[in-house]
Amino acid sequence: MGDPFEPHPSRRPARLDLPTRRAALIGEGDVIGYEGEWRTVKKATTSRGPLGGLAVVVSWREGGSARFPAGDELLLRQPDA
Numbered sequence: 348m349g350d351p352f353e354p355h356p357s358r359r360p361a362r363l364d365l366p367t368r369r370a371a372l373i374g375e376g377d378v379i380g381y382e383g384e385w386r387t388v389k390k391a392t393t394s395r396g397p398l399g400g401l402a403v404v405v406s407w408r409e410g411g412s413a414r415f416p417a418g419d420e421l422l423l424r425q426p427d428a
Contacts, residue, residue, distance in 0.1 A: 366423045370403040370415035379405070380422035381413060387426070393417070 396402035401417040
């Protein structure tokens with residue numbers, strides 16, 4: 348095991364110029380990188396997470412759904428024109 352007092356690697360993407368948005372601020376039509384694919388938000392609602400924190404539940408136009416903690420930063424891209 349490593350030294351607990353050493354700096355920890357950042358959890359942010361290596362490129363800081365990538366557009367991101369907090370999960371609580373996403374809306375219908377946003378395109379988000381999720382599990383290696385670009386998916387379009389059909390509907391976003393709030394919920395409680397498993398530990399009682401605020402979570403955002405996203406339904407995808409492509410089918411399925413996902414739950415994110417409200418403070419998570421999500422990778423965005425511009426919707427197709």
